[in-house]
Amino acid sequence: MKFGTKAIHAGVEPDPTTGAIMTPIYQTSTYVQAAPGDHKGYEYSRTHNPTRTALQNALAALENGRHGLCFATGMASIDAICKLLKPGDEVVSTNDLYGGTYRLFTKIFEGYGVKFRFVDMGDLRNVEEAMTPNTKLIWTETPTNPLLRIVDIAALAAIAKKHGCLFGVDNTFASPYLQNPLDLGADLVMHSVTKYLGGHSDVVMGALVVNDDALAERLAFIQNSSGATPGPMDCFLVLRGLKTLHLRMQRHCENGRVIADYLTSHPKVDKVYWPGLPTHPNHEVAKRQMRGFGGMISFTLKGDSMDDAKRVLSSTKLFSLAESLGGVESLLGHPASMTHASIPREERLRNGLADTLIRLSVGLEDAEDLVEDLRQALG
Numbered sequence: 583m584k585f586g587t588k589a590i591h592a593g594v595e596p597d598p599t600t601g602a603i604m605t606p607i608y609q610t611s612t613y614v615q616a617a618p619g620d621h622k623g624y625e626y627s628r629t630h631n632p633t634r635t636a637l638q639n640a641l642a643a644l645e646n647g648r649h650g651l652c653f654a655t656g657m658a659s660i661d662a663i664c665k666l667l668k669p670g671d672e673v674v675s676t677n678d679l680y681g682g683t684y685r686l687f688t689k690i691f692e693g694y695g696v697k698f699r700f701v702d703m704g705d706l707r708n709v710e711e712a713m714t715p716n717t718k719l720i721w722t723e724t725p726t727n728p729l730l731r732i733v734d735i736a737a738l739a740a741i742a743k744k745h746g747c748l749f750g751v752d753n754t755f756a757s758p759y760l761q762n763p764l765d766l767g768a769d770l771v772m773h774s775v776t777k778y779l780g781g782h783s784d785v786v787m788g789a790l791v792v793n794d795d796a797l798a799e800r801l802a803f804i805q806n807s808s809g810a811t812p813g814p815m816d817c818f819l820v821l822r823g824l825k826t827l828h829l830r831m832q833r834h835c836e837n838g839r840v841i842a843d844y845l846t847s848h849p850k851v852d853k854v855y856w857p858g859l860p861t862h863p864n865h866e867v868a869k870r871q872m873r874g875f876g877g878m879i880s881f882t883l884k885g886d887s888m889d890d891a892k893r894v895l896s897s898t899k900l901f902s903l904a905e906s907l908g909g910v911e912s913l914l915g916h917p918a919s920m921t922h923a924s925i926p927r928e929e930r931l932r933n934g935l936a937d938t939l940i941r942l943s944v945g946l947e948d949a950e951d952l953v954e955d956l957r958q959a960l961g
């Protein structure tokens with residue numbers, strides 16, 4: 583089955599009691615049993631809920647995986663992966679990591695005796711050098727935030743296989759429409775469903791998809807034991823969002839290209855970071871492992887004035903200044919003073935994160951209007 587058909591049909595059956603074509607919101611905590619242990623597969627909604635089951639199956643299908651698991655937030659899904667680890671275990675991850683993941687690793691799980699090494703995954707020798715017999719997980723994300731670097735998923739999968747450790751990919755920025763890490767050899771794929779999958783900026787949720795039955799069973803045990811599961815209303819909203827994922831992603835990609843080309847030609851713009859540009863340092867890897875380049879774009883202004891950047895950020899009328907991404911509406915943000923403000927300025931600059939860097943989540947509005955908005959804000 584092709585992607586768009588799966589986005590609409592996968593995981594979803596007409597409701598057996600009424601024929602309702604849309605999966606009902608099973609707003610219930612418990613399920614009546616005919617006799618002790620004699621039930622219909624549902625006992626308590628932390629463990630199972632039919633609306634959640636439909637969504638988990640839909641997400642598994644979109645990532646070409648066998649098992650989907652939903653969590654209350656994206657962070658809760660990464661937290662569940664960390665709970666596969668024991669004191670003394672090591673994780674090799676990228677130095678260009680989502681801030682919340684870095685915080686979870688270093689401020690929570692380091693305290694439980696797990697060791698994390700952060701390396702530049704643009705050069706795979708750094709990954710090889712960081713591997714030890716105690717490495718149990720390689721964790722990456724691609725494209726990265728906010729510089730849209732691309733990491734070679736298949737090459738990392740080969741390293742993980744050689745060392746017999748798990749390999750997980752945060753696929754939030756790409757969405758399953760653009761990239762399927764399990765097909766490239768990953769063991770775990772994670773999403774902040776909050777972003778493109780939900781797509782309407784009205785839900786916070788996370789998900790994992792895996793192929794291995796035993797791994798799925800361990801994660802389902804953690805999901806139920808720790809209990810960070812989403813409610814049925816949120817699952818319904820995401821099921822609804824998924825039905826247009828392929829259409830939304832097509833438009834995000836089209837608008838992304840128009841905006842990236844416009845910014846590239848603008849006299850006040852210095853660098854443009856978008857993996858679809860032939861000048862992007864990882865463009866070849868992006869072409870190999872992605873089916874399109876998405877709607878996330880970052881750019882810097884000529885000069886190094888933080889005030890210039892702030893003037894642009896407060897002058898847009900359609901792009902709203904806000905955290906998050908992947909919704910129908912266009913957003914923009916300023917990593918140096920927002921998402922990455924906690925990183926010391928010297929370190930930020932060393933990682934290529936200029937004071938004038940502006941990140942766009944290009945939405946689904948008409949591209950002409952978005953270009954016009956950037957034109958007046960940059961002018």
Ligand SMILES: *Cc1c(COP(=O)(O)O)cnc(C)c1O
Nearest residue numbers: 655656657680752754774776787
């Ligand atoms: C937002 C985000 C997360 C965290 O997800 P939440 O749903 O906010 O908990 C993790 N990784 C990436 C790349 C994200 O953009």
